Structures are given as C-alpha cells and as structure tokens.
Amino acid sequence: xxxxxxxxxxxxxxxxxxxxxxxxxxxxxxxxxxxxxxxxxxxxxxxxxxxxxxxxxxxxxxxxxxxxxxxxxxxxxxxxxxxxxxxxxxxxxxxxxxxxxxxxxxxxxxxxxxxxxxxxxxxxxxxxxxxxxxxxxxxxxxxxxxxxxxxxxxxxxxxxxxxxxxxxxxxxxxxxxxxxxxxxxxxxxxxxxxxxxxxxxxxxxxxxxxxxxxxxxxxxxxxxxxxxxxxxxxxxxxxxxxxxxxxxxxxxxxxxxxxxxxxxxxxxxxxxxxxxxxxxxxxxxxxxxxxxxxxxxxxxxxxxxxxxxxxxxxxxxxxxxxxxxxxxxxxxxxxxxxxxxxxxxxxxxxxxxx
Numbered sequence: 001x002x003x004x005x006x007x008x009x010x011x012x013x014x015x016x017x018x019x020x021x022x023x024x025x026x027x028x029x030x031x032x033x034x035x036x037x038x039x040x041x042x043x044x045x046x047x048x049x050x051x052x053x054x055x056x057x058x059x060x061x062x063x064x065x066x067x068x069x070x071x072x073x074x075x076x077x078x079x080x081x082x083x084x085x086x087x088x089x090x091x092x093x094x095x096x097x098x099x100x101x102x103x104x105x106x107x108x109x110x111x112x113x114x115x116x117x118x119x120x121x122x123x124x125x126x127x128x129x130x131x132x133x134x135x136x137x138x139x140x141x142x143x144x145x146x147x148x149x150x151x152x153x154x155x156x157x158x159x160x161x162x163x164x165x166x167x168x169x170x171x172x173x174x175x176x177x178x179x180x181x182x183x184x185x186x187x188x189x190x191x192x193x194x195x196x197x198x199x200x201x202x203x204x205x206x207x208x209x210x211x212x213x214x215x216x217x218x219x220x221x222x223x224x225x226x227x228x229x230x231x232x233x234x235x236x237x238x239x240x241x242x243x244x245x246x247x248x249x250x251x252x253x254x255x256x257x258x259x260x261x262x263x264x265x266x267x268x269x270x271x272x273x274x275x276x277x278x279x280x281x282x283x284x285x286x287x288x289x290x291x292x293x294x295x296x297x298x299x300x301x302x303x304x305x306x307x308x309x310x311x312x313x314x315x316x317x318x319x320x321x322x323x324x325x326x327x328x329x330x331x332x333x334x335x336x337x338x339x340x341x342x343x344x345x346x347x348x349x350x351x352x353x354x
Contacts, residue, residue: 076334230301
C-alpha cells in the first residue's frame, strides 16, 4: 500500500510540474496572494476571477492596505462577483491579521479558523500552499477526483460522504510536498478529471482509478438535485429628478448587505406582467418607461424583475446616509449589485438612443 501511494503521489506531482497553468498567485508564492485567490475563486471560475484578482492586488498590494480601506471601496471592487459576504469577511479578516497577528496570516490552524470567512477549506489551502503544512484541501475538483478514484457512489451533498472524501484526501496527501500535492489534485480536477468527458487516457492516476476500471466515470460523482430556489418578483423604481436618480443602501445584514440599489417593491408573477397596479401605486407620478422582464439567479433565489422610470421624487423624503440622489456619471462610485447594474445599462443605453 505504501509503495502504491508513493507511486500515485509521484505520478501526480510529475504531471503537475509539466502541465500546471501559469497563474499569477503561483509565480511567487505568498500567503496574501494565496488567500486573495482562494477567496475570489470560491463559487467563481479562474477566467471570471482573474480580472478581480489583478484589480485587488493592484489596489490592495498587501494586507495593511486592505485593512485600512473603507468597506464600501472593497465592495465596489467586488461588485459583479456576487456572494458579497466574502468581500466583507475578507476586510474583517485583514483588520484582524494586521492588528492581532502582526500583519501575517497565522500558521496555526486553530488561529486561522478564528478569522472571519476562514473555514476548513480556506485554512487548509493557505496553510498547505504557503506554509507547507500537512492539511488536505477538498474543493469541488478534489471531491470529483476522489469520488472517481475510490468509486464512491454515495451522494456528495451529504456531510457523511464529504467526511469519507476528506479522510481519503488526507490519506493520499504527500506529507513532504502537501502544498504542491493539493494544487495538483485541484488542477487535475480542473483540466483532466472534468465533470463532463473526463480525459481518462491521459490521466496520471488512471491506473489507480476504480471508476475508470469499472467504467463509471460518467456516473460519478453522484450529486442529488438541489432544493428548488425561492422565487421572488420585484418592481424596481428608478426615480429621476433634475437628471439625478435615487439610490438606497441595503440593510446592515442579510443578502447583499450594505450594497446600493434602486428602490424595490415586492410583487407577484401576475402583477409583474402588467402595469395596472403599478400605475395606481405611482399615481401622481409620470411613468416615462418600463423595461422588459429581467432575471437574476442567486444561490437560493430566482429573481424576476422589471424597472420603471418615474419622473419626480417619492412621497417620503430620502433619509440621509441611506438614500442619495446621484447623477448617472456617479453610478460607478457606488457598489451597486449586479441585478441593478443591468438596470443602469438599460437606463443609459436607452438614453443614448433617444
């Protein structure tokens, strides 16, 4: 068994040295850039995340510049990536690292896990990749590789299955080169052991892969269907007054906390299809235009919405701090979430055509 494990590790590491992608955080390994890349790439592909990574490193080249920045600036840099809690936790953790750990990510796992936004996966990734600590990293790619390697048929949504996979990952891990081995496993899942049409004939682990031997690579890993997303319907009211538009800041907690948006009215699918109820609700205001149906999907919400451009101000006076009137050139100064960025595009593109 020891000989087989040694051969497996050697094959994988040799493959990685010859085939790894040239990614910026690999050029000069440092815990700060490793941390940034790991947080940015959660729920995000490398192609989508790279521009954000470069922008963050340019604007916040070290943990101290990140810690000293205002949260709104960080949210502004993050807009479009989604899962904004990642950005807020990144900021909070940077401040703790700067103040409590002398500007260095702690190399103790217990201390690492105490930082905001740092869970077992991120802690293991930073500690192994930057400090060569012997912790296995299990992300979606690694889950798929091990599920096939060990022919694990159980549902990978289950915590019990994840525990089995984590145990296998720790057993397989190279104790001499844990960081490189973890990267190699993730890279193998990204480039070879892909979700669809895995490239088994060129896989460095094919001789040990039970799914390949049993011709089950298309069936594994098994993942049950997710629960249905909650449906939401919004009218988004764009108030325009003397070439300024009303935006508001979302609450301190919850979905898209402290991001900016246009005022929203919740409605239902039927009322979103026509403007009758809208006209009643906006009586006294002139409706200039109404958009077509727009859609945005969150992790647990399927949102459908339409925008309505209204001349004038709402009946209640906007409160200071939470609502602002801004010119269209000022939209980019605020971290406006992606769904309402689509409304800005609709608003500005239509005005160009007038």
